[in-house]
Amino acid sequence: MEKPFNNRAWFMVLPVFIIVAFSAILPLMTVVNYSVQDTFGNNQFFWNGIGWFKELLDLSSELGGRFIDAMFRNFLFSFLILLIEIPLGIAVALAMPRQGWAVSVSLVLLALPLLIPWNVVGTIWQVFGRTDIGLLGWGLTSLGIDYNYVSGVLAAWITIIIMDVWHWTSLVVLLCYAGLRSIPDAFYQAARIDGASRWAIFCAIQLPKMSRVLVIAVLLRFMDSFMIYTEPFVVTGGGPGNATTFISIDLVKIALGQFDLGKAAALSLVYNLIILTVCWVFYTVMTHYESKDGRARP
Amino acid sequence: MTSIILENLAHAYRPNPSSPADYALKQATQIWESGGAYALLGPSGCGKTTLLNIISGLVIPSQGRVLFDGKDVTHLPTEQRNIAQVFQFPVIYDTMTVRENLAFPLRNRRVPEPQITARVAEIAALLDLTADLDYKAKGLTADSKQKISLGRGLVRPDVAAILFDEPLTVIDPHLKWELRSKLKEIHRKLDVTMIYVTHDQTEALTFADKVVVMSDGEVVQTGTPEELFERPAHTFVGHFIGSPGMNILPCTVSGTNAIVDGHTIALDAAYTPPAGARIELGIRPDFVHLAPHGTGLPVTIERIDDLGRHRIARVLLDGRKMAVTVPDSLSISGDQASITMLAHRIGIFADGHRLNPAAKEA
Amino acid sequence: MTLVLDAISRSVAGEVHSSNISLTLERGTLNVLLGPTLSGKTSLMRLMAGLDKPDSGHLSVDGRDVTGVSVGRRNVAMVYQQFINYPTLSVFENIASPLRVARLDRSEIDSRVRDAARLLRLEPMLDRTPAQLSGGQQQRTTIARALVKRADPVLMDEPLANLDYKLREELREELPKIFASSGAIFVYATTEPSEALLLGGNTATLSEGRVTQFGPTPHLYRDPFDLATAEVFSDPPLNTLTAEKRGSAFAIQGAPDLAAAGSLARLGDGRYTLGFRAHHLELTKPVAPALEIAGTVSVSEITGSESFIHLAMHGHNFVALTQGIHRLEIGEALTGYVDPAHLFAFDPSGRCVMAPASVQGGAVA
Structure with a gap:
């Protein structure tokens, strides 16, 4: 076309570009820069090429071993979180009231955990689970259950998972609730007339109609749980041993504890790529499934 | 097949209705x-959907009873009433194929699988859905989706009545024809009681054996399409049925004459209207003859609408608007013309209700 | 103002939405876009409004090329099927909103809003909010807002589709008057042929993204350019059958030969599609030779004053619309007759080669 649409509107986007450049791209470039260099402190850097990356992906090296262990823990953690939070979130959303004052009350109650900062959540549960002064820890111990998140690997994992479930299931609930509310009443009426059981209504109407928001819920919870840092840092500090040392915790140990900026930078880049790849694969699969599903007959 | 009796039924949405x-x-x-095709016809807010919901069991009436074949079902939940319903917007199960939908x-009722297969095939054939059976229902057009909704009702051998809630709203005019005659055909074949809610007179009249016209929470007339057209019991029916509706003119009646603004119009019988009532004369545009200026009541032509197969003249009789069908052969020059009304097609209404001729009452 | 579309096309993701459309819309005219769902009415309106950019072709207003000019820089108003009003504002403020945006002074706004309200009979409701209005009043409010802006063109996309039948009838009667008094170019999309006829003006029939014909509404109805136009402009659907002309007669499968009398005699030998409207299929045998359709009744529908009878003959379906009540049993044998003077003839390419002579002289210019 000779006369294109008014392109001046693009200038409006410019401030966003600038902000994104400062907030994301420049720091990221710094990280890329660090990842190909080594330092012994004193702000002296020298070229290391792809050395850090090689070491990171070499499982026999110390760094590679640490990395692969932490990554395994990350995936296990995210898997467990999704396994618990998604069905639980759906269940709670289904059980929520549809109308009246109870709607606002339950929405406020659900939103409460979401409003608490990560480190506060960590602190709450750190105290709550202590066997000497924490209600949970003390209660369990006095019931004769061997619970101590400082020494027991299982107890530490359970504590962190319960903490995350407590903190974030509400998000899944709210998303699912929004999805459920968008289903017209006629669908429920039709299903009742068709004699559908509660389970059949769930499978035939509610789950399909929630699928879009569920994709978003799964993505958000995966990304967030995969990046977990604050809670285990506050509660277990990555222990006992390395049992709850996730990639992010290890990253901070390497970067700030050992001041291995190059290693840490390489690690964080790979970490980033993993999240991106998993999300991309997940998103593509889900949207592809959707579009195939909706295709009109030839 | 079920007869439906609504006994002293009334409903208020607020808890303690006073007025x-x-x-x-x-x-x-x-x-x-039992086995009838009924249409509930009326403008939005006339209570037709409330009535439908009471029959389907979604609303429990504040008073009165609902009887299916003599059995009180007033408090039975929807799923125990053996009814099927087709909604305004197609309700289909997205993830299922047409076959699974049907x-x-x-x-859900745990019918043995071979029986299901046979019944689904039968209903699909009836609805011309056989070719689509293995496609996802989601990808079909709106009219096919409505057929699936209907099919899910028909597939049940025990279905007592099928309720339709403005089912053709989202369907194209061309396909409306097809779908409507399909409904009619199915009604004839299956002999199932059908109740059809709509605000569209053409849909109601073409579909139903009996049309229930509602206005303002009240049933103003129940009758066959002919009855509604020829002898509307209420001016509302006269106005609502027919396009354009009945011409309604305020008048006074003396013996076998009606007087409209000083013009005398002959009636086919004598009427004795109750004193103090608002008296009106009603006549359909089809029964008013338009002729070049001459004998008859003088009118001024405002506009002539050419509707393709006939023409409608908008005329003024002493400033009162009327619609008149224009005969094919007539060509009118200028804006002055005359009308005559067919005496036996005139209805006289007192406070909106049709009066019977006095001779019959005496 | 004149709005000219010159060979406009647009496709989205490989699907043709508008195909080589050329139209000239004159100032103060009402232009109906008639076609079934997905025939491209909305796409065409979006192109006219500047909401979408054509892949090729030009759009000009009074000779000025506005092809690339976005909707915000043109004085266009759109009315949709849904009643779109600001829920918290009064009817007055709803109508006034485009004028407030344009920063007109108070007295000017007041007089314009009251004028539009008078035209649309909204005066008693100016202080209410949309929630307190009926559907018809809400839609009248959106139309008033379009008028008050003095927009040109005003584009209306099935504005009455969501209204009750009787309300629709009322507004249909009002709209032509309102349009005539405003002087802007109106474009009105509808799926219903009867609505197009009632509104009058010009009609463009659309089929699969193509404008099949554009011209005065009754002219298109009586003298369609091709089969697609005739089909779009028929409700009930146009009855068609194929016939082969050999010499002085048409051979029709499953029906007696039809003598090619009158204007039919002028057609050359070959295959034709014969079409006729439902109200021309009659149940009483006329004196003159007629096309005979012998079939069985598949459905009959009675509207109170008329009957629709669906006939099946050799796998073809025909609809007859007859005056009076005809009670017929399904499966009953029935013969319908069509006066040859009411036949349309289309050649194999779909071109209308013969249309019935107008019986209502003077109606067509």
């Missing part, structure tokens, strides 16, 4: 025969 205005549905008794009500 008639609080009732969405005013008290009335309706008897609907089988769904039977699977």
Whole structure:
């Protein structure tokens, strides 16, 4: 076309570009820069090429071993979180009231955990689970259950998972609730007339109609749980041993504890790529499934 | 096949109705025969959907009873009433194929699989859906989706009545024809009681054997399409049925003459209207003859609408608007013309209700 | 103002939405876009409004090329099927909103809003909010807002589709008067042929993204350019059958030969599609030779004053619309007759080669 649409509107986007450049791209470039260099402190850097990356992906090296262990823990953690939070979130959303004052009350109650900062959540549960002064820890111990998140690997994992479930299931609930509310009443009426059981209504109407928001819920919870840092840092500090040392915790140990900026930078880049790849694969699969599903007959 | 009796039924959405205005549905008794095709016709807010929801069990009436074949079902939940419903917007199960959609009500009722297969095939053939059976229902057009909704009702051998809630709203005019005659055909074949809610007179009249015209929570007339057209019981029916509706003119009546603004119009019988009532004369545009200026009542032509197969003249009789059908052969020059009304087609209404000729009452 | 579309096309993701459309819309005219769902009415309106950019072709207003000019820089108003009003504002403020945006002074706004309200009979409701209005009043409010802006063109996309039948009838009667008094170019999309006829003006029939014909509404109805136009402009659907002309007669499968009398005699030998409207299929045998359709009744529908009878003959379906009540049993044998003077003839390419002579002289210019 000779006369294109008014392109001046693009200038409006410019401030966003600038902000994104400062907030994301420049720091990221710094990280890329660090990842190909080594330092012994004193702000002296020298070229290391792809050395850090090689070491990171070499499982026999110390760094590679640490990395692969932490990554395994990350995936296990995210898997467990999704396994618990998604069905639980759906269940709670289904059980929520549809109308009246109870709607606002339950929405406020659900939103409460979401409003608490990560480190506060960590602190709450750190105290709550202590066997000497924490209600949970003390209660369990006095019931004769061997619970101590400082020494027991299982107890530490359970504590962190319960903490995350407590903190974030509400998000899944709210998303699912929004999805459920968008289903017209006629669908429920039709299903009742068709004699559908509660389970059949769930499978035939509610789950399909929630699928879009569920994709978003799964993505958000995966990304967030995969990046977990604050809670285990506050509660277990990555222990006992390395049992709850996730990639992010290890990253901070390497970067700030050992001041291995190059290693840490390489690690964080790979970490980033993993999240991106998993999300991309997940998103593509889900949207592809959707579009195939909706295709009109030839 | 079920007869439906609504006994002294009334409904108010607010808890303690005091005045008639609080009732969405005013008290009335309706008897609907088994196997009939009924249409509930009226403008939005007239209570027709409330009535439908009471029959389907989604609303429990504030008073009165609902009887299916003599059995009180007033408090039975929807799923125990053996009814099927087709909604305004197609309700289909997105993830299922057409076949699975049709089988769904039977699977829920644990019908043996071979029986399901046979029944689904039969209903699909009836609805011309056989070729689509293995496609996802989601990808089909709106009219096919409505057929699936209907099919899910028909597939149940025990279905007592099928309720339609403005089912053609989202369908193209061309396909409306097809779908409507399909409904009619199915009604004839299956002999199932059908109740059809709509605000569109053409849909109601073409579909139903008996049309129930509602206005303001009240049933104003129940009758065959001919009855509604020829002898509307109320001016509302006269206005609502027919396009354009009946011409309604305020008048006074003396013996076999009606007087409209000083013009005398001959009637086919004598009427003795109650004193103090608002008297009106009603006549359909089809029964008013338009002729070049001469004998008859003088009118001024405002406009002539050419509707393709006939023309409608908008005329003024002493400033009162009327619609008149224009005969094919007539060509009129200028804006002055005359009208004559067919005496036996004139209805006289007192406070909106049709009067019977005095001779019959005496 | 004149709005000219010159060979405009647009496709989205490989699907043709508008195909080589050329139209000239004159100032103060009402232009109906008639076609079934997905025939491209909305796409065409979006192109006219500047909401979408054509892949090729030009759009000009009074000779000025506005092809690339976005909707915000043109004085266009759109009315949709849904009643779109600001829920918290009064009817007055709803109508006034485009004028407030344009920063007109108070007295000017007041007089314009009251004028539009008078035209649309909204005066008693100016202080209410949309929630307190009926559907018809809400839609009248959106139309008033379009008028008050003095927009040109005003584009209306099935504005009455969501209204009750009787309300629709009322507004249909009002709209032509309102349009005539405003002087802007109106474009009105509808799926219903009867609505197009009632509104009058010009009609463009659309089929699969193509404008099949554009011209005065009754002219298109009586003298369609091709089969597609005739089909779009028929409700009930146009009855068609194929016939082969050999010499002085048409051979029709499953029906007696039809003598090619009158204007039919002028057609050359070959295959034709014969079409006729439902109200021309009659149940009483006329004196003159007629096309005979012998079939069985598949459905009959009675509207109170008329009957629709669906006939099946050799796998073809025909609809007859007859005056009076005809009670017929399904499966009953029935013969319908069509006066040859009411036949349309289309050649194999779909071109209308013969249309019935107008019986209502003077109606067509």
